[in-house]
Amino acid sequence: MADLGLILISYLIGSIPTAYLAGRLLRGIDLRQWGSRTVSGTAVYYHVARWALIPVGLLDVLKAAIPAWGALALGRPRGVAVAAGLAAVMGHNWPVWLGFHGGRGIGPFLGLLTVTFPVGALWILGALVIGRLLQATAVMALFAIAGLPALVWLTGGPLEVALGGLAMLAITVVKRLEANREPLPSDPVERRRVLWRRLWLDRDTAAWEVWMFRRPGHPA
Secondary structure, X not given: OHHHHHHHHHHHHHOOOHHHHHHHHHOOOOHHHOOOOOOOHHHHHHHOOHHHHHHHHHHHHHHHHHHHHHHHHOOOOHHHHHHHHHHHHHHHHOOHHHOOOOOOOHHHHHHHHHHHOHHXXXXXXXXXXXXXXXXXXXXXXXXXXXXXXXXXXXXXXXHHHHHHHXXXXXXXXXXXXXXXXXXXXXXXXXXXXXXXXXXXXXXXXXXXXXXXXXXXXXXO
């Protein structure tokens, strides 16, 4: 029961909508209505203030790092620490305070890995940097998360982290396809195209600019 309570608290910590609060406090906007409609550091960067990405990103990392570290500090098994970190990721992606409309979970997942498997955090960060240079961040992030269990195995890392990586992959796929409940096209062919783009590109449109710079009330 104590472990379940820790996991619930971790979810609530992850649910703190740091990016949403930045949008409200700094620009008076609701990020759920702008651009990709995700409540994330990326949305803060493009729609609030570029400098705000740093504090928001650090806070998102801490959302999962603190619960994972706290579990280990309390003497709980590594599996509980991983579960607590993943609960924080779930809170970030589906925050109860915003009607379960959140981000993508990369920041909190980095926090979890920083505590439980630092090599994995560097692996994800490296993929994000390469993805940024290639203008394919979403694809590289997906490949990095999918490849994490293999990295754990090759480096002799903890089994709990490998299983956590598989769970994170499932969370990422579900979140991308669900896309904060963005409506899907009625045409079956176009619907399949949109779902394919969501999975690989993390957006509904072929052009990134069209998706990222939508204004409130404008559909994709």
